[in-house]
Amino acid sequence: GAVVSQHPSWVICKSGTSVKIECRSLDFQATTMFWYRQFPKQSLMLMATSNEGSKATYEQGVEKDKFLINHASLTLSTLTVTSAHPEDSSFYICSARDRTATQGEWETQYFGPGTRLLVL
Amino acid sequence: AQSVTQLDSQVPVFEEAPVELRCNYSSSVSVYLFWYVQYPNQGLQLLLKYLSGSTLVKGINGFEAEFNKSQTSFHLRKPSVHISDTAEYFCAVSLINDYKLSFGAGTTVTVRA
Numbered sequence: 001g002a003v004v005s006q007h008p009s010w011v012i013c014k015s016g017t018s019v020k021i022e023c024r025s026l027d028f029q030a031t032t033m034f035w036y037r038q039f040p041k042q043s044l045m046l047m048a049t050s051n052e053g054s055k056a057t058y059e060q061g062v063e064k065d066k067f068l069i070n071h072a073s074l075t076l077s078t079l080t081v082t083s084a085h086p087e088d089s090s091f092y093i094c095s096a097r098d099r100t101a102t103q104g105e106w107e108t109q110y111f112g113p114g115t116r117l118l119v120l
Numbered sequence: 121a122q123s124v125t126q127l128d129s130q131v132p133v134f135e136e137a138p139v140e141l142r143c144n145y146s147s148s149v150s151v152y153l154f155w156y157v158q159y160p161n162q163g164l165q166l167l168l169k170y171l172s173g174s175t176l177v178k179g180i181n182g183f184e185a186e187f188n189k190s191q192t193s194f195h196l197r198k199p200s201v202h203i204s205d206t207a208e209y210f211c212a213v214s215l216i217n218d219y220k221l222s223f224g225a226g227t228t229v230t231v232r233a
Contacts, residue, residue, distance in 0.1 A: 025154075032219065043210065043223045044164075093163050107152050107171065107219060111163040115167060 003027055004096050006112035013084055014120055021079045021115045023094030029074035030096035034109060035067075038091040050077045074099060084119040091116050122147035122213050126224035133201055134232055141196040141227045143211035153194040154212040154221065155185055164210065170194060181205070206231045 003026040013019050023033055027086040029044075032051050036044040048069050050056045056069035066088075068080040081088050127142040131201050145151060156164040170180025175187040185196045194211060211224040 006163075034220070041172070043225045044221075046220060046222075049220065095164075095221075107214060107216075108166060108169065109219075109221060111156070111165070113163040114161070 002098060002108075004094065004110050004112040006092075006094055006115050008115060009113065010011070010116040010118075012118045012120065015085055016083055019081045019084055019117060021081075021092055021094075021117075023077045023096070023112055024078070025096045025098075025110070028096075028110075029099040030077075031068045031074075031099040032097045033071060034075040034095045035069060035077075035079050036093045038093060038114075040091075044093060047079075047094045072118040081117065084117070089117055089119045122151055122215060122222050124211050124213050124224035125220055126209075126211050126227050128227050129225065130228045130230070132230045132232065135203055136200045138197065138199050139201050139205075139229060141145040141209050141211075143196065143224060145192050145194065145211075145213045147192075147213065147215070148182070150216050152216060153185075153187060154214070155179065155194070155196050156210045156212060156223075157181075158210065158226075160207075160230045167196070167209075167228070201229070201231050203231050205229060205233065211216045 005024045007022045035047045038044045047062045048056045048058045049072040050069050052071045052074050058064045071077040093114040095111045125144045126166045130202045133139045154169045155167040158164050167183050168177045170177050170187045178184045183198050212221040
């Protein structure tokens with residue numbers, strides 16, 4: 001149980017184009033989804049917190065017009081990197097919290113496998 | 121704000137030897153603590169977590185961690201490692217009822233035969 005998928009697993013795009021990454025909770029409904037960015041050999045940096053039906057909350061320093069987040073349903077959140085540039089190349093990972101989790105589990109985040117983005 | 125320090129960036133270890141990964145945190149309020157493992161080109165998998173209660177927490181794959189409030193530490197241990205334990209390990213902390221995770225820089229464990 002508690003499986004999170006991401007699509008695509010990797011993508012190569014030209015500079016200036018937009019790329020959409022999907023994050024799905026496959027066997028549970030997600031109260032909240034999180035988007036992280038990870039540079040090579042570095043830790044995960046939280047980009048934004050996404051709640052179904054409401055606007056995402058972005059961390060300081062993250063451009064909300066650059067990284068558009070849509071959380072249209074309890075099982076799907078999307079991250080769109082608009083007008084991508086080479087410096088946006090990174091590993092993007094999403095995570096989700098289970099809406100029906102009981103005490104002792106509701107603080108646990110389940111992570112997707114990640115999406116590697118390369119902007120040429 | 122809370123923060124996490126992983127004291128070892130790389131830990132080489134021989135197969136069947138014990139390993140300890142050190143993690144210290146800083147927070148003015150109570151926190152939840154987590155250890156995650158990341159295999160190459162994959163997402164993160166939860167190894168174990170401390171929420172409350174017993175300070176010795178057992179996780180998957182034979183790992184355990186001990187919460188020490190006075191030393192603000194949450195070190196991860198395994199008595200005998202396997203080649204398959206080669207991975208990146210992240211310690212993370214969240215404030216109670218906040219749910220945002222702050223990650224340490226990670227520790228690369230390389231297990232050699």
